Amino acid sequence: MTANAWLQIGLYLAVLLLTVKPLGTYMAAVFSDAPNRVTRLGAPIERLLYRLCGVRADEDMSWKRYAVAMLVFNVLGLLAVYLLQRVQQWLPLNPQHFDAVSADSAMNTAISFATNTNWQGYGGESTMSYLTQMLGLAVQNFLSAATGIAVLIALIRGFVRKTTQGIGNFWVDMTRSTLYVLLPLSLVLALVLVAQGVPQNFKPYETVPLVQATTATETVKDADGNAQKDAAGKDVTKESQVTEQSLPLGPAASQIAIKQLGTNGGGYYNANSAHPYENPTPLSNFLEVLSILLLPAALCYTFGAMVGDRRQGWALLATMFVIFVPLLIGCALAEQAGNPALTGLNLDQNATVLQAGGNMEGKETRFGIVNSAIWATATTAASNGSVNATHDSFTPLGGLVPMWLIQLGEVIFGGVGSGLYGMLAFAVVAVFIAGLMVGRTPEYLGKKIEAYEMKMASLVVLIPCALVVVGTAIAVLAPAGVAGIANPGIHGFSEVLYALSSASNNNGSAFGGLSANTPFWNVLLGICMFLARFPLAIGMLAIAGSLAAKKHVPQSAGTLPTHTPLFVVLLASTVIVIGALTFLPALALGPIAEQLVAIGH
Template sequence: MSTSPFSEFAGLLVLFLAILFVVGPFLGRYMRCAVEEGNYRLTAWGRPFERGLYRLSGVRADAEMNWKQYAVAVIVFNVIGVVAVYAIQRLQGVLPLNPQGFGAVSPDSSFNTAISFVANTNWQGYAGESTMSYLTQMLALTVQNFVSAATGIAVVFALIRGFARHGARTIGNFWVDLTRTTLYVLLPLSVVLAVALVGQGVIQNFDSYKEVHLVTAVEYTQPKVDAAGQPVLDAGGKPVTEAAKTDRQTLAMGPVASQEAIKMLGTNGGGFFNANSAHPYENPTPFSNLLEMLAIFLIPAALCFTFGEMVRDRRQGVAVIASMTVIFVVMAVAAMVSEQQFNAALAGLPIDHVASALQAGGNMEGKEVRFGISASALFATITTAASCGAVNAMHDSFTAIGGLVPMLLMQLGEVVFGGVGSGLYGMLVYAVLAVFIAGLMIGRTPEYLGKKIEAYEMKMTAVAILVTPLLVLVGTAIAIMVEPGRAGVFNPGTHGFSEVLYALSSAANNNGSAFAGLSANTPFYNVLLAAAMWFGRFWIIVPVLAMAGSLAAKRRTPVSAGTMPTHGPLFVTLLVGSVLLVGALTYVPALALGPVAEQLQPAAVTAAAK
């Protein structure tokens, strides 16, 4: 007996959240002990490695940093990462572990990719299986998947210390936070997930690419070339095509499972293959799909519980994760409902869009049959609620409202769970804004966790919140105005505008997913998106660290009768309202020109026909 699409989606969503909320508190407590205290018995195995790394690098683990020293360490470390990733790509042709003999990546693409992976964005303007060697995938990209994720977690630990400490001049040691996060959190989880993915069929090898025989030969057309290999043109100057047929296919190989694991756990996104998590070698089964979705949210959710542990009030962490969950569930349902609708553009064609035992119904374009609409819509919501960007379906093929959901989730600032670390520190910035608004309404100096929120904190909050809208909207305007930007748009009109808006939203918010209809691997887009990714990452990190330093130096204010509780339903409502009010309304005019206008077009066409 078949179930309805909505009951299938509801069951999958409930299962996903249930597992997440069962595992989250335990992992959150573990991270506090492993990273903050460093003496947890479960991390005893790694202490010799940790001490050895400190000796090799000359780091004093007991020497803490003020916020300026912490920020300089973050920037310097990541600049070195950009240089290293760029150099490896440019030297790829002469480096080992390159069985396909790939040459050097172009300068503009190398620049874009270096910043992309260092900024935890993993925007990819290239096809991985035809561009990157195994060494580049592992030494450049996978390494950055670890350390860029660890950077985000380190920054949120610094901010939490700002709330937890009082009268302090320091907020921790970046090198210690980076080391412990990588060694005790990301590495063990990645090993476990990689083994589980291999068990599901994700490949992990160093073989050369395989040429296999097809069961059925494929006929296609290709450009006709002369003896010198030049295209043959007809009298009008257009390329001449000819029929071709093949019974062979080349299958890409590589160390996929290891990169896939940290790609998901670190909310890095990207993919070993161009098809990303829609590729059967990256995501072969419905169970691997569930594992990957859980991996994306696992650390962001657990960090909310870590926050409650570190400020010694678990209710505070629960309030934050409750706010995230409310927005996420609403968005996920909206995406599912939209994708299950009949596509009005196909009206009049002999196509059955009613769900049955033989077909999924709704909008299956761009989706894998092995996942269907429910798992595809949920995956799209998860990967854009978190700053992951991995995809198991093409968002460009979603309906107008279905495509608006992932776009809006990114534009909210990637705070609905968000990236590892970056999601929580983004949401805590909104929490500061929420208590400031509440303080104005009741005529009191706003407080959050016993710390008075004053002019300096609000200046840093304003910078952190307004940076990404500035980058997205100005970047989109530039791309639409200049010829190199318009040249990459293959779909004219509202959908083409949505593709550009999505690309800038993805880059500036460090998501990395693409609408898939924009030709972005050009010098113009590689430079424009690289700038959005870099400033979208570090123009937020620096004010967040400045806020952490200011809060750590303040004394805790005793709770009084006028103190607004920040752990109940009222605060959750206020926090959700602040995110939607500031995050969403900023983009309303741009969304009206893109997905909203696209949604209204079929209705307009139908009305005109009548």
């Protein structure tokens, strides 16, 4: 890799680290129980909102009530998005006159956005009206992220509080996440993105002439919608002259800002952040990819500040970096090495001052290799799932990195809020393992970890693993599942494995060749996304409730310190061992086998 490539990686990590403390401190103030400068500022709006909604802000909810509120709120949001898609043809702000979205696709998309997954079976610019995008999808981008933060904050209260039933108020946590964190950050980011060239308007698509006319080739279909065949069995095609281009516009920037910040990832356009309107310049790219990890990283600091020991937060962040950085470098090296299948074609794949070189299939010129690799790693470490290059066309090892990062359970940064509560589930497992080694009852942050917490944490860790493995098995056995595969052979299996990994960990990115907008795939992935989100959140709330009810145990000589490098190694090993043991066999059948074939060429 070139010196500039290393510099861009270093700059990204440095800027990310620099934001952790200020943003983390700010969020600790937002969610603090004591009134402070930050929450006083928005108090009038908050009070008005609570009065209108009949919410008593000082009501302290038990974990069960908190979970019910979370679930009811999210299911209602899910139904609203579904309904909006089904009736968009009769509603305003639909300048391209898009029809209603099909029932299975609308169901899949509603679950996808309510669970913070943002798997996309549809193409935004050819399916969704402006109204659906802003009132349905963008709203869920905010609310699903706010839900993640709320559950995390409730869990933190479980560690902090002693012998109490209450873990906070869901409505207040939701409102504060949205009002103080997500909205202001999105507003600023959206405006910078517009300055770089992301559209923001309510105009119909703009038509411009092509400098040189081109030819469209379409297959001729019969009355039943099947391709007509000629005598030789080939598809009959019809050619026509194209002299114009229709530029897709709309309220894009406002939605793209929150899709990056809220670890949602659902693209305004089909090509997501590879689209030059969605991500026009290297600066827009830097800010968008920074936004992916911004909140998940800063929340580690918030956690440390709220539990009263900042080192605890840094230890969790260090664990994430220890796994993230080597995988990022590995992905960049694999992509920069180029595609071995193309050597021998008198092709120049070397990086020079005049070109990025490497495996450029599916990548954009302005981002080159290194920015595509940073993005692919960040978006799958976090459960963002937006892309600025097509992961399906990555080299086998370059594509293995994002797939495995997803399979690690979306805890290396992970989703906003959900990543950290997932990581805390792993921390519970890690201290339990350490406790077993020395024969002591494990503790974490002054709370005894007992059978109940351990059961819940195990469920949280293992449910996604089970969904991936079982879901993949169903998909490769069902003809309707195999029908969606685009690439032949080993890579086709990787497409299926990636799709199930992505849905079952609420990531949302894809090996995009897979045609997943079919009833089979929409239903299968819809179920996986739902089960990977809400049972996990409820499990963590149960832990929060159980911890809040416990006494504080004072530290003793036998307490395992959880802020040391030793604990970082222990926690990282726990994450990697579970991820490796579960998925190595499947990965061996996919990307690893493909790499062996590629170098054998």
